[in-house]
Amino acid sequence: MKILVGYKRVVDYNVRIQVKPDGTGVVTDGVKLSANPFDDIALEEALRLREKGVATEVVVVGIGPADLTAHLRNGLAMGANRAIHVVTADAVQPLTAARVFLKLIEKEQPGLVVLGKQAIDDDANQTGQMLAALWDRPQATFASKVEITDGKATVTREVDAGLEVIEAELPAVITTDLRLNEPRFIKLPDIMKAKSKPIDSIELGSLGVEAHDHLKTTHYAAPAKRSKGVMVKDAAELVAALKQKGLL
C-alpha cells in the first residue's frame, strides 16, 4: 500500500507573529519556516505504518514555490521514499489544495492519505475533509490512534465529548491530532541519503486545477489586547477581588 502525506511549509510555531502596520499581511520576510507540526505527525504515522509492513511506500506532497524543494528534502530525510512538488507561486486555499490532491490520487492510487488536521498558519482545518468529499471516500479527522487491518482503518478521534472510535474502509483520508505520535528527529546521515531521493515537480496548472482565490482576505489586524491586570498578595485578597466582581 502506498501512503500520500501532505507536507506543508509554514512559519515556525515559535515565531511571534507580527501583523504589518498597513494591514496587508503578516511579516514573513526573514522569518523561520518549518514543516507544519501536524504534517510532521502525519509523516511520522505513515513511516510507522511502513515500518510495520502495512505500507510499502510513503510519498510526501508539497504545494508551493520553487524553493519548496529544500523543505521536501526534510520530509525525505525523515524517511519518505519520494516527494511530489506541485509548483505554484500563488498561495493555495484549502479547496484548491484538495483538488490538487485528488488529481495526484488519480495518478498515484494510494491506499491512504494522511494530512495534518490543520496548518498553523491559516488554521483552516479543511483540506482533509474537502479531499475526502471530492474523492467520495471516508474521512477520519483528529486522529489520536490509527490501526490498519483487513482493508480498513480503525481510528480513535479526539472529539469534544471524549474519544470516538470509527472504522473507515480503505482508501481513506486521515487527519492527525497532536497526540497521535511524536515525530522522529532527522539525523545527519539521513539528510545525506535524502539528496538522492527523487522529487517530481509538476506545475499546478498542468494538473488542470486553477489556483482560484475563493476567499479574498481584505485586511489583517493584530488581535485586541487584554488590559494589564493586577497582582494580589494572598488568597484572601484574591477571593475578595473576585467577590467584588460578583464572580464568586
Next chain:
Amino acid sequence: MSKILVIAEHLGDKLNSSTARAVSAAAAVKPDTIDVLVLSDAPDAIAAEAAKIDGVSRVLTVARPENVHALAAVLAPQIAKAAAGYSHVFVPSTTFGKDVAPRVAALLGVAQVSDVMSVEAAHSFKRPIYAGNAIITVEADANHTVVATIRSASWAAAGNAASSAPIEALAIDNVTLPTHTRFVELKQGSSDRPDLQSAGKVVSGGRGVGSKENFEIIYKFADRIGAAVGASRAAVDAGYVPSEMQVGQTGKIIAPELYMAIGISGAIQHLTGIKDAGTIVAINKDGEAPIFEIADIGLVGDLFKLIPELEQALG
C-alpha cells in the same frame, strides 16, 4: 436577501449550546430567515429544543436511522442537498462542525470560512489565523453559498423565543448515503460537573499540578465554586486528565466569565483558547510565567498551599 441554514449539533437527544451561538452569528447577518436543520435517528426532542431559540424561523428535521451517530461522510450529502436555496450554511466550530462543514463545502464546490468571530456584512467576516495572533477580514463570493463554521467563544447563545418556531420534516430524496464509514464507540468520561464549553466558571490545572492524583485538588476546588474543570496540553500529555479537558488552540476554545489557570505557565496555544474569557485569574509559583501577561488577577505562590487557603477564604 439572505436565508441561513444553521446545522444543529447534538449528542444523543441533547441539543448542544453551540447551536444557539451559531444562531446568534446568523442573526448578525440580518437575514430574512434562519432555519435550523436537525439530522438524527430521532430528532423530535432536539428539534423541540432548537425551536425555542430566539430568531429561529423554522426547524427542519431529517429522521434517518443512519443519522444515529454524527458521521461526516453520512451527514454531509444530506446537508448539501438541504442547503439548496440558502445563501449561508452555518455550523458550530466544534469538533462536530469542523469535521462535517468542509465536507459540505466541497460537495457544494465552495470555500469555507472557518471560525467566524464577527460578521462585518453578509459576505464579509472576521476570523483568527496564526493561533489568534492575527485577525483577518475575508470576503466570500456573493454568487455562491457561504459555508462557515462559527467560533462559539465569540458568540453568546441566542436566548429563548416567546413562542416556539414551527417544526417540519424535511424530505431529502435521491441521496445515497455511504456505508464505508462506521461508528464503533464513544469513550466518554462521566462527570456531574458543568460542561467545559458552556460553563460560566472554569478552573484549569497544568503541569504544575504534578500528577493525576494531585489533580484531585483542582476538582475539589472547582466543585466548591461550581466550576467546570479544564487542563493545559501539558497536563493532558502527561496523562493527568483525559484529552477532552484540553483548553487551547487545538483543544477547546472557551469564553467563561471566570477562568482560573492554576499551575499553567501559559503557552501561546493555551492563551489562544482563553482570551475571550471575562476575567482570567492566574496562580503560578513562577512570577515570570507568560500566563501573568494576560491575567486580570495574578497570584504568585505554591498552588498546594494557596488552594486550601482560597477554600478557607471562601468561608
